[in-house]
Amino acid sequence: MRITLIDDSIPFDxxxxxxxxIGGAEKAFVGLSEAFSAKGYEVTAVNRCESYFELNGVRWLPFDAPRPPDCEILIAFRRPTLLQEIDDVDQRFLWLWGPLSFLNKAKNQVLLDRYMPTLIYLGETQRRSWKPNRIYQEAIIVPGVVDAYLDFESDQSEPPPVAITTTHPRHAMQEILRLWVDEIRPNNDHAQLHIYSTSLSRWRDTGEIGDDFDDLIPMVLKSEKCGVFIKSPMPDSIMANVYGAAKLHLYPAIKMEMYGNTLAESQATGLPALVRTTDRSVGAIAERVCDGQSGYIAPDDPAFVNLVAEILAESSGIYRSLHKDALALQRQRGWQVVATEFETLWS
Structure with a gap:
């Protein structure tokens, strides 16, 4: 069977x-393409890659190149406009990512009605976030986690009191830093907070930062004396070791987030998660963390501060319990599982 996946976003392969x-969406596009190839399908990935080449059985084709002449399954990634890129196919899928309000635009409604694709949602939160004007075939298929995280081997020793964050700094970073400086660090002078951020790393290295970070930078500068370090995000093989060497993943609840890929990855290495909420609304993050087992969803800031202190404490029984359950519960979903779930939709 010949499968074509098509994306029209940024250059990657x-x-x-x-x-x-790279971002979770782009990583997912690669992961599913390679999983299909490993199952023996003939796979072409069309996107903004620079030139044609083959890797791990997947043929990567630049977006401006002629389309594959024979295609039985078309998986359009994110954008309904991509459903019309190949005419003669047996079945069309629209693999959705992120918030879905854009589907209400008239041009997208026309394309959905014309091609009647099977809609693939990331989870129940995303599915409930949009009400279509007609009935489509649909399925929820949760993305997979790459092998670097699933195969990470924990040495079972207790890590040092290091917490990490991985979300964009615009998402409550200033509030997390305030809690760290004023309430968390004073009670544990060995505790460190490592912020993995491309934008803050660029600011650290070049001094360049967007205007919307004006309020954040003074807090970042203040926090440097309180065990806070800016880190550059790294490839999966390195990030797996980063997660394995940390003790806690701090994560703000983000209203419009529909998946949370770095949280899924860190959970797979056994890193406990602590989600900060302000109104008890956690959205899709509740689908990533097993509350009370692989991490906690703190109902308010006092609970958040107390849980950080308890988990980062030396010889923390809470850490050991959360770590054990994360390894048991959160590392079964590789991309081969995802590909198999797609197969059931056309078999």
Whole structure:
């Protein structure tokens, strides 16, 4: 069977996640393409890659190149406009990512009605976030986690009191830093907070930062004396070791987030998660963390501060319990599982 996946976003290809950090959506596109190839399908990935080449059985084709002449399954990634890129196919899928309000635009409604694709949602939160005007075939298929995280071997020793964050600094970073400086660090002078951020790393190295970070930078500068370090996101093979060497993943609840890929990855290495909420609304993050087992969803800031202190404490029984359950519960979903779930939709 011949499968074509098509994306029209940024330049990347199958080699990119091995070289540098990329977004969860792009990583998913690579992961599913390679999983289909491993199952014996003839797979073509069409996107903004620079030139044609093959890697791990997947043929990468630049977006401006002629389309594959024979295609039985078309998986359009994110954009309904991509459903019309290949005419003669047996079945069309629209693999959705992120918030879905854009589907209400008239041009997208026309395309959905014309091609009647099977809609693939990331989870129940995303599915409930949009009400279509008609009935479509649909399925929830949760993304997979790459092998670097699933195969990470923990040495079972207790890590030092290091917490990490991986979300964009615009998402409550200032509030997390305030809690760290004022309430968390004063009670544990060995505790460290490592912020993995491309934008803050660029600011650290070049001094360049967007205007919307004006309020954040003074807090970042203040926090440097309180065990806070800016880190550059790295490829998966390195980030797996980063997660394995930390003790806690701090994560703000983000209203419009529909998956949370770095949280899924860190959970797979056994890293406990602590989610900060302000209104008890956690959205899709509740689908990533097993509350009370692989991490906690703190109902308010006092609970958040107390849990950070308890988990980062030396010889923390809470850490050991959360770590054990994360390894048991959160590392079964590789991309081969995802590909198998797609197969059931056309078999």
């Amino acid at each position: 199958g080699s990119t996640p091995r070289k540098r950090s």
